[in-house]
Amino acid sequence: MITIYVPRDAAALSVGADEVAAAIVSEAKKQKKDVKIVRNGSRGMLFLEPLVEVETAKGRVAYGPVAPSDVPALFKAGLLEGKAHKLSHGLTEEIPYFKSQERLTFIRCGITDPLSIEDYRKHGGFEGLTKALAMKGSEIVEQVTTSGLRGRGGAGFPTGIKWKTVLDLKAEQKYIACNADEGDSGTFADRMLMEGDPYCLIEGMTIAAIAVGATQGYIYVRSEYPHAIAILKEAIALATTSNWLGDNIQGSGKNFELHVRTGAGAYICGEETSMLESIEGKRGIVRFKPPIPAIEGLFGKPTIINNVMSLAAVPIIIAKGGEFYRDYGVGRSRGTLAFQIAGNVKQGGLVEKAFGVTTRQLIEDWGGGTATGRPVRAVQIGGPLGAYLPPSKFDVPMDYEEFTKVDAMVGHGGLVVFDDTVDMAKMARFAMEFCAIESCGKCTPCRIGSTRGVEVIDRIIADQDRDKNLELLEDLCVTMADGSLCAMGGLTPMPVMSAVRHFPDDFHKPAPNKFLAEAAE
Amino acid sequence: MAKKVARTTDSEPNLAPPVPTPAEVAALAVCARHGNKPSELMEILHELQHQVGYIPEHVLPVLARALNLSRAEVHGVVTFYHDFRREPPGRHVIKICRAEACQSMGTEQLCQHAERKLGAPLGTTSKDGAYSVEAVYCLGNCALSPAILIGDKLYGKVDPKRFDDIVAGLNKETAA
Numbered sequence: 001m002i003t004i005y006v007p008r009d010a011a012a013l014s015v016g017a018d019e020v021a022a023a024i025v026s027e028a029k030k031q032k033k034d035v036k037i038v039r040n041g042s043r044g045m046l047f048l049e050p051l052v053e054v055e056t057a058k059g060r061v062a063y064g065p066v067a068p069s070d071v072p073a074l075f076k077a078g079l080l081e082g083k084a085h086k087l088s089h090g091l092t093e094e095i096p097y098f099k100s101q102e103r104l105t106f107i108r109c110g111i112t113d114p115l116s117i118e119d120y121r122k123h124g125g126f127e128g129l130t131k132a133l134a135m136k137g138s139e140i141v142e143q144v145t146t147s148g149l150r151g152r153g154g155a156g157f158p159t160g161i162k163w164k165t166v167l168d169l170k171a172e173q174k175y176i177a178c179n180a181d182e183g184d185s186g187t188f189a190d191r192m193l194m195e196g197d198p199y200c201l202i203e204g205m206t207i208a209a210i211a212v213g214a215t216q217g218y219i220y221v222r223s224e225y226p227h228a229i230a231i232l233k234e235a236i237a238l239a240t241t242s243n244w245l246g247d248n249i250q251g252s253g254k255n256f257e258l259h260v261r262t263g264a265g266a267y268i269c270g271e272e273t274s275m276l277e278s279i280e281g282k283r284g285i286v287r288f289k290p291p292i293p294a295i296e297g298l299f300g301k302p303t304i305i306n307n308v309m310s311l312a313a314v315p316i317i318i319a320k321g322g323e324f325y326r327d328y329g330v331g332r333s334r335g336t337l338a339f340q341i342a343g344n345v346k347q348g349g350l351v352e353k354a355f356g357v358t359t360r361q362l363i364e365d366w367g368g369g370t371a372t373g374r375p376v377r378a379v380q381i382g383g384p385l386g387a388y389l390p391p392s393k394f395d396v397p398m399d400y401e402e403f404t405k406v407d408a409m410v411g412h413g414g415l416v417v418f419d420d421t422v423d424m425a426k427m428a429r430f431a432m433e434f435c436a437i438e439s440c441g442k443c444t445p446c447r448i449g450s451t452r453g454v455e456v457i458d459r460i461i462a463d464q465d466r467d468k469n470l471e472l473l474e475d476l477c478v479t480m481a482d483g484s485l486c487a488m489g490g491l492t493p494m495p496v497m498s499a500v501r502h503f504p505d506d507f508h509k510p511a512p513n514k515f516l517a518e519a520a521e
Numbered sequence: 522m523a524k525k526v527a528r529t530t531d532s533e534p535n536l537a538p539p540v541p542t543p544a545e546v547a548a549l550a551v552c553a554r555h556g557n558k559p560s561e562l563m564e565i566l567h568e569l570q571h572q573v574g575y576i577p578e579h580v581l582p583v584l585a586r587a588l589n590l591s592r593a594e595v596h597g598v599v600t601f602y603h604d605f606r607r608e609p610p611g612r613h614v615i616k617i618c619r620a621e622a623c624q625s626m627g628t629e630q631l632c633q634h635a636e637r638k639l640g641a642p643l644g645t646t647s648k649d650g651a652y653s654v655e656a657v658y659c660l661g662n663c664a665l666s667p668a669i670l671i672g673d674k675l676y677g678k679v680d681p682k683r684f685d686d687i688v689a690g691l692n693k694e695t696a697a
Contacts, residue, residue, distance in 0.1 A: 014677035185620030264602030281562030343625035348664025
C-alpha cells in the first residue's frame with residue numbers, strides 16, 4: 001500500500017485538489033495499484049498547490065502544481081515510487097522554500113492528517129496539555145510570560161500579562177475566546193492552521209483554560225471560511241469523544257467545553273470587543289475600554305481573548321518550555337511569526353521564521369519577485385490598516401519596535417506585494433472606502449471621517465485645490481488616528497498617509513486632461 | 522399578472538388565526554434547537570438563511586418573540602452584518618474578493634468582466650434570477666489571487682477566462 005497526500009486546505013481546493021485526488025484514485029484503480037489517499041493540510045507552499053506527496057522509503061516526495069490531466073503521465077513516470085518528472089521537486093523537506101523555515105507553530109501542518117488524533121500525538125501533539133494538566137495555573141502563566149509571546153493578532157500585547165490578569169481574578173465563570181476573524185487581506189495563517197492542524201488550536205485553548213480556570217471557550221470564525229468551520233467542528237467532536245475536551249479531561253478533574261461561532265461578514269468583528277458583542281448574538285459594535293475584556297469580557301466575565309496564532313503557539317511553549325521559544329527572535333519580539341507572502345508575487349505562501357527576517361528576504365528569497373515579472377513598487381504589511389512601504393524600507397527587520405519607528409506595523413505578518421502598475425492614490429482611496437464600508441458606526445471620526453476621506457482623495461485625484469486638499473487629508477487623518485475608539489478608524493490613516501508620504505508622485509500627477517480623455521473615448 | 526389579495530370586509534371578519542408561513546415555522550424550529558437562547562442569534566440567523574435562502578421581514582417578530590428580544594434588536598443584528606440577506610438571492614451566489622491582495626492581481630478587471638458577463642452589477646441579482654454577484658473583502662486565499670467563492674466552493678487564480686469556465690460549469694450543473 002502506497003500513501004499519497006493531497007491537501008484538503010481551502011487554498012489547495014481552490015486550484016483543484018479534489019479533482020486531482022479523484023484522478024489519482026481512478027488512475028490507481030485502472031492500473032490496479034493499491035494506494036491510500038490522505039487529505040492533509042497545506043505545507044504552505046501555495047504556489048505549488050495542489051502539491052501531491054508520495055510516501056517513499058527516503059521520505060515524502062513532492063509534485064506540484066498538479067492538474068488532474070497530469071495524473072496519467074505522473075503514474076507513467078513512476079509517481080508511486082517517487083521517480084523524477086518535470087513536476088517533481090524531490091523530497092518535500094529538502095525544498096529550499098520549506099527547509100529554510102523555522103516551524104514551531106506550523107510544525108505539523110501539512111504533515112499529518114488534520115483530524116487524526118493518533119497522527120497528532122505521534123507528532124508531539126498533546127504533550128503540552130499533558131504537562132499543563134500536572135502544573136499549577138500560575139506555573140503555566142509563568143512559562144508563557146517567559147516565552148515572550150506577544151499577541152499575534154497585530155497589537156503585540158504580551159500574552160503572559162493578559163493571562164495573569166484573568167488568573168488573578170475570582171469569578172464563578174471565566175471564558176477563553178479565540179479570535180479567528182482573520183479579515184485582513186494578505187493573511188491566511190489562521191485559516192491554514194485551523195484546516196491543517198486544528199487540534200493545535202484546541203490544545204492551546206485548553207491549556208489557557210486550565211491555566212486561568214476557565215471552563216467555556218469560543219472560537220469566532222469568519223463565515224468566509226466554511227472549510228475551517230467544518231473541520232473545527234469535527235475536530236472538537238473527536239477531541240471530546242477521546243476525552244481531550246469536555247468533562248474530566250484525561251482524568252484530571254478539569255473541564256473545558258469549546259464552541260464554534262460563525263461571523264457574518266463584518267470586518268469590525270475582528271476587533272476584540274466587537275467580537276465579544278457578536279458572540280453574544282448582538283450587533284458587532286465596539287465597546288468602550290476600560291473595562292478591559294480580561295476583567296469584564298464575554299457576558300461580563302473575565303475573558304482571555306487571543307488570536308489563533310497566539311493560542312497555537314502555546315502547546316510548544318509548554319511542551320518545550322518558555323526559554324526554548326524565547327531563544328528565537330530579536331529584541332522584544334520573541335519567537336516566530338508565520339509570514340504570509342501574498343498578492344502579486346511569484347511564490348506566494350506561508351513562511352514561518354523567527355523575528356528579524358526582512359521584507360526584502362521574504363519577497364525576494366521566498367517570494368521570488370512579482371508574479372507579473374515587473375519590479376516591486378510597494379508592499380502593504382499587516383493588513384488593510386498597515387502601511388504601504390517602498391523598496392527603500394525593505395531592509396527593516398521584522399520586529400514590532402523597529403516597524404513602529406518607520407510608522408508601520410508588523411501586524412499579523414501578512415505581506416501584499418504590488419508591482420509598478422499600482423496607483424497609490426487609488427489604494428489610499430480604497431483604504432478610506434473600506435473603512436467607510438466596515439466601520440461599526442459608534443464613533444464619529446471613523447464613521448464620518450472615512451466618508452469625508454474618500455471625498456477628499458477624490459478631489460486630490462481630480463486636481464481640485466490639490467495642495468489644500470492634501471493638507472486637509474493630513475488633518476483628517478490626525479483626527480481619525482487620535483479620536484477613534486478602536487484600531488479601525490485609528491489605523492486607517494496608516495495606509496493612507498504612508499501612501500502619501502512614500503509615493504508622492506501618485507498624488508501630484510498633472511490634472512487629467514478632459515479634452516484628451518473625451519477624445520480617447 | 523398581479524396577484525389577487527384576499528380581503529376581509531367588515532361583514533365577514535376573518536377570525537381564523539393566521540397560518541404561519543414555512544419561513545416562520547422554520548424560524549421557530551431553529552430557535553427551539555438553540556434552546557431559544559438570545560445569545561445564539563447569530564447561529565440561528567445563519568441556519569435560517571441556509572434553510573430559507575434569506576431572512577424575510579415577517580420572521581423578525583417571530584424570532585424576537587421566541588428569543589425574548591425586541592423586534593428592534595433582531596432587526597439591528599440582521600441589518601448590521603453583510604451576510605444576512607433580506608431578499609431571496611439568485612440560484613448561484615458569486616462572491617468576488619476585492620481586497621488589496623486580489624486588487625494587486627487585477628480583481629477590478631475581474632469584477633467588471635463579471636458584471637458584464639452576468640448582467641448584474643456588484644451587489645445585485647441578474648434579471649433571470651440565476652446569479653447574485655457580491656463583493657467580499659478577503660477570502661483568505663491571498664497567495665492565489667484573485668479569489669472567488671460560489672456557495673461554499675472557493676476558486677483561486679481566477680482570470681476572466683477561468684471565470685467564464687467556472688460559470689459554464691455552474692450552468693451545466695443546473696441543467697443536469
